[in-house]
Amino acid sequence: MDIPCGRSISVVRELPKLEGGVRFPAPAPYHMIVSCSFTFRLFCLLPLFLSAGCFTFKNGLTLGSGKSEVPPLHHVVLCWLKEPGNVEHQDKIIEVTKTFMEIPGVLDAQAGKAVASDRSIVDDSFDVGILVVVENKEALDAYLRHPVHDDAKKMILLPLIDRLVVYDFQE
Numbered sequence: 001m002d003i004p005c006g007r008s009i010s011v012v013r014e015l016p017k018l019e020g021g022v023r024f025p026a027p028a029p030y031h032m033i034v035s036c037s038f039t040f041r042l043f044c045l046l047p048l049f050l051s052a053g054c055f056t057f058k059n060g061l062t063l064g065s066g067k068s069e070v071p072p073l074h075h076v077v078l079c080w081l082k083e084p085g086n087v088e089h090q091d092k093i094i095e096v097t098k099t100f101m102e103i104p105g106v107l108d109a110q111a112g113k114a115v116a117s118d119r120s121i122v123d124d125s126f127d128v129g130i131l132v133v134v135e136n137k138e139a140l141d142a143y144l145r146h147p148v149h150d151d152a153k154k155m156i157l158l159p160l161i162d163r164l165v166v167y168d169f170q171e
Contacts, residue, residue: 071171072107073140077130080163084127089160093128096152100132103146105139108132126165140168 081089090113100109111130134140143149157164 073170075132076167078126078165079128079161081127082162096156105135
């Protein structure tokens with residue numbers, strides 16, 4: 001379409017048919033101004049959006065917030081108790097997990113009891129699952145050395161847990 005820059009044109013959108021061939025009533029025409037070219041839009045409008053902090057770029061760069069966007073790291077811990085199925089012990093582990101939110105770099109910390117499943121692909125043999133989400137690998141290392149984590153490990157986890165498996169992954 002070859003329209004001079006800045007000229008107003010009327011646009012009517014046709015809506016798709018619904019089941020049975022029914023259409024919504026057609027909207028009234030609306031007016032829009034057609035800009036000169038992609039280059040015009042790029043050089044004139046993009047700086048406005050960027051200065052307003054409207055755009056986020058993936059792969060580690062966020063504009064507007066002043067902070068780098070790096071996918072968080074997920075630290076998953078599956079725990080088997082020395083006394084399998086002991087609800088009091090499960091609850092202690094779930095409660096102590098909430099204290100991990102006090103640790104700098106921890107974005108989320110939650111725990112829960114395993115959900116029984118009849119699906120053969122699901123391992124429901126553990127008692128408690130813990131998920132701790134941290135900012136990055138450095139935050140995970142700091143979390144593992146932090147006194148809140150050490151106290152929880154020494155006073156709650158080690159006395160109650162027979163075995164555990166840990167999975168760390170990043171989006």
